[in-house]
Amino acid sequence: MLVAKNLSKSYKEVKALTDVTLNIQKGELYGMLGPNGAGKTTTISILSSLLKPDDGKIFYEEKSLYQNLSECKKLIGVVPQEIALYEDLTASENLKFWGTMYGIKGQQLQNKSDELLEFLGLADRKNHKIKTYSGGMKRRINIAAALLHDPKIVFMDEPTVGIDPQSRNLIFEVIEELHSRGLTMIYTTHYMEEAERLCDRIGIIDEGRIIAEGSLDELKANSSIKEEIHLEYSNPNKNGLEQLTDRYNGQLLVNDDHLILSSSQANSELPELIQLCSQSELLLDKIDIRSLSLESIFLELTGKSLRD
Numbered sequence: 001m002l003v004a005k006n007l008s009k010s011y012k013e014v015k016a017l018t019d020v021t022l023n024i025q026k027g028e029l030y031g032m033l034g035p036n037g038a039g040k041t042t043t044i045s046i047l048s049s050l051l052k053p054d055d056g057k058i059f060y061e062e063k064s065l066y067q068n069l070s071e072c073k074k075l076i077g078v079v080p081q082e083i084a085l086y087e088d089l090t091a092s093e094n095l096k097f098w099g100t101m102y103g104i105k106g107q108q109l110q111n112k113s114d115e116l117l118e119f120l121g122l123a124d125r126k127n128h129k130i131k132t133y134s135g136g137m138k139r140r141i142n143i144a145a146a147l148l149h150d151p152k153i154v155f156m157d158e159p160t161v162g163i164d165p166q167s168r169n170l171i172f173e174v175i176e177e178l179h180s181r182g183l184t185m186i187y188t189t190h191y192m193e194e195a196e197r198l199c200d201r202i203g204i205i206d207e208g209r210i211i212a213e214g215s216l217d218e219l220k221a222n223s224s225i226k227e228e229i230h231l232e233y234s235n236p237n238k239n240g241l242e243q244l245t246d247r248y249n250g251q252l253l254v255n256d257d258h259l260i261l262s263s264s265q266a267n268s269e270l271p272e273l274i275q276l277c278s279q280s281e282l283l284l285d286k287i288d289i290r291s292l293s294l295e296s297i298f299l300e301l302t303g304k305s306l307r308d
């Protein structure tokens, strides 16, 4: 469906992308997982023709993007990270505006707009102004606007940023339904849980490079880490945490009230870890051994946390 070869892009002295190559199959839900500033928005902007790369080639259904711009653009829908809606217009009026921009008119636009409002669970609010909508509802209308012209591939740039868990779940359900209908999607996120839940294949991006790619199972199989030890503690003792960080350099994620240690053999590492916690005067509430997550894979590959 989409092939991108060796995309590179700099903003003056900032190297935003280096040699990014992607091969997205029809019907695939591909996740780009990376921290803030990794290059996700730049990739989407280039793939959707909003931005020109310094280098690289892009093909949609084997046709070069730049040589077939208007034809390719019809295939593409973009859900931008920033909400692109007029606050003083109703949801219907916003969709009418975007539909007209895509060249859809009259009854066809009305029908499509109603169908999407129904699909996104907002039919009963269609005549309300966007400024009365919650953040999650605005995000859903943002998605509807990208679907008006029946695109074959949709780019979703962090579509759940800044919304509550319930609204996030509604958006996941919409994406899963679109996926089951065969829509090809590229979904960017810095939440590993989203990539794990939604995506057929995940590209891990950091500092403008895809540093690993595969299904969740493939990424796990290629990692030397096998498990994670989760420790919950009740006293965030700074010195104690520093001692542990020194001992487990590059293996340990420290969060507010818990630690995650990436481990190749959790059962044999546990006694030493518990002893060190005791020496470091960390009061443990709970210990859990869990299967490997993308967070640990990211730590293994980059030496840093996805959430930094």
Ligand SMILES: Nc1ncnc2c1ncn2[C@@H]1O[C@H](COP(=O)(O)OP(=O)(O)OP(=O)(O)O)[C@@H](O)[C@H]1O
Binding pocket: 011, 014, 015, 016, 034, 035, 036, 037, 038, 039, 040, 041, 042, 043, 190
């Ligand atoms: N218009 C711009 N001018 C200068 N630098 C930019 C511009 N847009 C992005 N950058 C830089 O390029 C790099 C990649 O940014 P990009 O927005 O693509 O990352 P991202 O993964 O989408 O991050 P975020 O989740 O924060 O949007 C960053 O270092 C960013 O500061």
